Amino acid sequence: MSLKEKVVLITGAAGGIGIAAAKAFAKEGAKLALVDLSKDAIQQKAKDVEAEDILLLSADVTKEDDVKTYVETTLTKWGAIDVFINNAGINGKFANLDEQTVDNFQAVIGVNVLGAFLGLKHVLPVMKKQKNGAIVNTASNGGLLGAPGMGLYVASKHALIGLNKTASLEAAEYGVRVNAIAPSGVDTQMMRSIESNAMPGSEEEARTKFEASVPMNRYSTPEEIADLMVFLSSEKASFISGSYYRIDGGQGATSV
Template sequence: MQFKDKVVLITGAAGGIGLAAAQAFAKEGAKLALVDLKNEALFEAEKSIEAEDILLISADVVLEEEVKNYVDRTVEQYGRIDVFINNAGINGEFNPIIEQTVDNFNQVMGVNVKGVFLGLKYVLQVMKEQESGVVVNTASNGGLLGAPGMSLYVASKHAVIGLNKSAALEMAPYGVRVNAVTPSGVNTEMMRRIEKNAMGDQAEEARKQFEASVPMNRYATAEEIADLMMFLASEKASFISGSYYRIDGGQGATSV
């Protein structure tokens, strides 16, 4: 069990990619600290996770004190943080830029950029002191290209990749690695919301169009993303840092 007794902290852990990552790390013997906005969602997620040691923490990743608290509580419980899956994110409302609202901008940038930044700020302090640790940030293929109607989400994920690169350079002298995953569409509830945002009552047609844009003609599963996260967090990726990894069924091969 390659993560036996390793401490893995995951945000956005109650569903989708975060839950799949929690399940995967648990099977490899990890001690888990799981963060999400609502306790009820965390309690429900816990039922599907076979872990001997698990800490559930309700927190809003936009609020600095709550981020500091989830990091402090993890260290108080386990004494260290070996892996940080910096995963919490939202899609927001999709509209052309000229129709977007400042409220939606603030919400998307708050969770997807400020939340990632604050997680890095406090977790990296722990890892710097340890002189060890691995961070995997959840970006998106939207962080590598543009998409009409999705400007705020796209901008936020570009920012995640920028934070990822800078954090990797800052932490390299301390033996801490920082990487990101950039998935295309993943078959989760977030994708259902994106489909509805894109085409309203014709969400099923949106799904067909999104899947058809992928050479493998399907969405990724959350488990496939979790597998890549586990690889990047493992010793098999010991010389990989500052990179982002496409996991998109070949979609990236169709662009420059």
């Protein structure tokens, strides 16, 4: 995939998708800068990543100074950022819109939109100066569809797809590509949280219902998501930008 020695910066790196991405890029010979809110979590998860060059960073993606620091620290160590996996995200509390709180709105929009925006704001100038780079934003099929009880998450992922399209247009003349992925349910801790929020005490029933909504009748694995991230970051995708890719077991085919 032509990623050997490339510098790959991943946010939300201690989560299921983030750590799978780290492992996938490590297999391609990339240098890794892994960012997560919890320093302990990223240190623990990174033990399973077989990479020769790895940098572990703690940051709150909703705070601009923290974002500046993770970008600057990566540049200080390696002098470049070739790939940015803009992945940090939360699902928030499950409730209908008329029962949601402002605190939950601010939390979800803060991480999923402000955090993603700040990452783009501070990584794009680096890539523009380099005149190359690839960014993959982690959106969701919730950025394309509605979902009762998950209105704030849905709104945040719609917003992220809007940022993705705009960033791709602003970066194109510099040789920088920007794409998004839109997974359906992924078999991670986040789905355990969604199942629990949707049907407290009946998580297995919730999982059965969620999986039944997917034509392939299952969740994706984090590794399947990571493989798409690697492809979109590589020269194999050299003419792909401004797009979002469903990775949803056919679920998108059931809607307009």
